[in-house]
Amino acid sequence: MENYSSLERDVRDMRAYFGTGKTKEATWRESQLKALRKFLLENEDHIFKALNNDLGKHQVEAFRDEVGTLVKTLNLAIKSLKQWMAGKEAKLPRIALLSSAEIVPEPLGLVLIFSSWNFPFGLSLEPLIGAVAAGNSVVLKPSEMSPACSSLLTSVLPSYLDSNAIMIIQGGPSLGELLLKQTWDKIFFTGSARVGKIVMSAAAENLTPVSLELGGKCPALLDSLTSSWDREVLLLKVAVKRILVAKYGACAGQACIAIDYVLVENSFISTLLPLLKVWIKKMFGENPKGSNSIARIVNKQHFLRLKSLINDDPKVKESVVIGGSFDEDNLFIEPTILVDPPLDSAIMTEEIFGPLLPIITVEKIEDSVGFIKSRPKPLAIYAFTKNKSLQKRMLDETSSGSLVFNDAILQYVADTLPFGGVGESGFGKYHGKFSFDTFSHHKAVARRSYYTDFWFRFPPWTLNKLQL
Numbered sequence: 001m002e003n004y005s006s007l008e009r010d011v012r013d014m015r016a017y018f019g020t021g022k023t024k025e026a027t028w029r030e031s032q033l034k035a036l037r038k039f040l041l042e043n044e045d046h047i048f049k050a051l052n053n054d055l056g057k058h059q060v061e062a063f064r065d066e067v068g069t070l071v072k073t074l075n076l077a078i079k080s081l082k083q084w085m086a087g088k089e090a091k092l093p094r095i096a097l098l099s100s101a102e103i104v105p106e107p108l109g110l111v112l113i114f115s116s117w118n119f120p121f122g123l124s125l126e127p128l129i130g131a132v133a134a135g136n137s138v139v140l141k142p143s144e145m146s147p148a149c150s151s152l153l154t155s156v157l158p159s160y161l162d163s164n165a166i167m168i169i170q171g172g173p174s175l176g177e178l179l180l181k182q183t184w185d186k187i188f189f190t191g192s193a194r195v196g197k198i199v200m201s202a203a204a205e206n207l208t209p210v211s212l213e214l215g216g217k218c219p220a221l222l223d224s225l226t227s228s229w230d231r232e233v234l235l236l237k238v239a240v241k242r243i244l245v246a247k248y249g250a251c252a253g254q255a256c257i258a259i260d261y262v263l264v265e266n267s268f269i270s271t272l273l274p275l276l277k278v279w280i281k282k283m284f285g286e287n288p289k290g291s292n293s294i295a296r297i298v299n300k301q302h303f304l305r306l307k308s309l310i311n312d313d314p315k316v317k318e319s320v321v322i323g324g325s326f327d328e329d330n331l332f333i334e335p336t337i338l339v340d341p342p343l344d345s346a347i348m349t350e351e352i353f354g355p356l357l358p359i360i361t362v363e364k365i366e367d368s369v370g371f372i373k374s375r376p377k378p379l380a381i382y383a384f385t386k387n388k389s390l391q392k393r394m395l396d397e398t399s400s401g402s403l404v405f406n407d408a409i410l411q412y413v414a415d416t417l418p419f420g421g422v423g424e425s426g427f428g429k430y431h432g433k434f435s436f437d438t439f440s441h442h443k444a445v446a447r448r449s450y451y452t453d454f455w456f457r458f459p460p461w462t463l464n465k466l467q468l
């Protein structure tokens with residue numbers, strides 16, 4: 001086990017530093033945000049290399065999902081900081097004569113961030129940006145499962161930041177457990193529901209607020225569309241490509257908002273499968289194994305987990321219609337499509353988190369609503385349909401962290417939308433201003449003049465005071 005003997009003292013010192021008020025200063029916050037941006041820009045090549053080492057991510061994907069998105073978030077935070085920090089005027093009831101009120105955001109104190117391995121920079125730094133912008137001291141623990149990225153974060157990033165207030169520390173579950181024994185003012189956790197429960201029960205000891213960014217099975221539905229123009233143009237050129245890139249083009253399906261399975265009408269399968277085949281070939285080549293446009297599986301344990309989702313169940317294996325090959329030496333799994341694996345099989349009851357895509361057939365596409373509603377609330381739902389009444393039913397009748405019509409994953413990069421789950425997919429929201437709010441306490445402040453008062457607010461209580 002690693003030696004973390006100074007951890008308790010470090011955490012104590014960080015709390016004391018927060019107490020000095022330094023991190024509350026707008027200039028301090030701005031300097032740290034600018035330093036974060038400088039780290040990203042000056043180390044872009046190292047970041048791309050680390051993402052390639054840990055996950056086989058292509059530079060384009062690494063820029064789109066991590067460096068580019070983070071720089072955009074930082075630009076917004078730097079530009080908006082003063083406005084976010086300013087108190088917001090509020091109204092008081094008329095009975096409070098000569099008064100004013102405002103809502104003032106204040107930092108929570110010393111906060112802890114746990115992140116996951118699939119977007120090692122994005123999932124570490126998006127919350128860090130919010131925590132720093134809100135004026136907190138922060139301890140960040142990236143995941144041990146993306147070691148090259150975590151090493152870069154722990155060895156290079158601290159030299160850009162104020163180490164009295166921001167600590168980045170590398171380690172696995174044993175470090176996680178040790179961190180959970182300390183006292184925090186907020187814990188922001190990205191990861192599995194299993195560990196989320198450990199985090200939440202540790203937090204309960206000190207009544208520490210938590211945000212849990214979890215996962216689950218994100219469904220998509222693909223309407224067969226009505227006119228032949230729709231079928232040829234929208235389906236051929238748009239919907240299929242968007243589904244494939246959302247599944248295979250974002251860390252090979254190892255993403256919390258990746259499409260987990262697709263619901264389609266059974267009469268539509270014969271049209272859809274050839275389209276999927278054509279576009280998989282166009283995106284990843286004749287021999288996808290050699291393609292550098294699809295990431296690798298993070299480690300052997302996850303590779304074997306994914307392989308067993310297919311190979312351990314003969315009925316699931318029989319349902320593979322495209323792909324299905326596994327290369328253990330390179331931790332590569334071919335883009336794989338299955339049609340109607342049993343609904344009680346592991347692939348349909350557990351989060352897949354890899355490049356395996358079950359297609360589930362329904363009689364009518366409207367049946368998707370009931371199918372989705374009967375399962376835990378997902379982090380995202382994607383509905384590829386032009387049918388307005390089906391769109392309305394999805395909006396009114398289903399619940400999910402996000403709902404996207406006719407595309408997937410794009411909600412992640414929108415600073416204007418809150419990112420987070422509901423029900424089993426977690427709780428708490430971040431991105432853009434929502435990150436600032438997640439790491440702030442919104443204090444209610446009211447001010448009164450000494451000047452005047454209504455006589456009826458003071459005892460002795462007499463019933464005529466009610467009649468006014």
Ligand code: NAD
Pocket residue numbers: 114115116117118123141142143144171172173174175176177180190191192193194195196198213214215216255256351353379421426
């Ligand atoms: P995980 O729960 O195994 O690990 C998450 C973090 O917790 C890591 O930093 C890990 O070191 C730490 N940890 C592990 N065991 C611990 C323990 N006993 N005590 C304290 N800390 C501990 O999850 P993972 O494998 O990193 O991520 C996969 C899961 O995360 C999937 O379910 C996925 O959907 C979800 N996820 C969600 C989001 C989101 O934004 N909602 C993003 C990425 C991943």
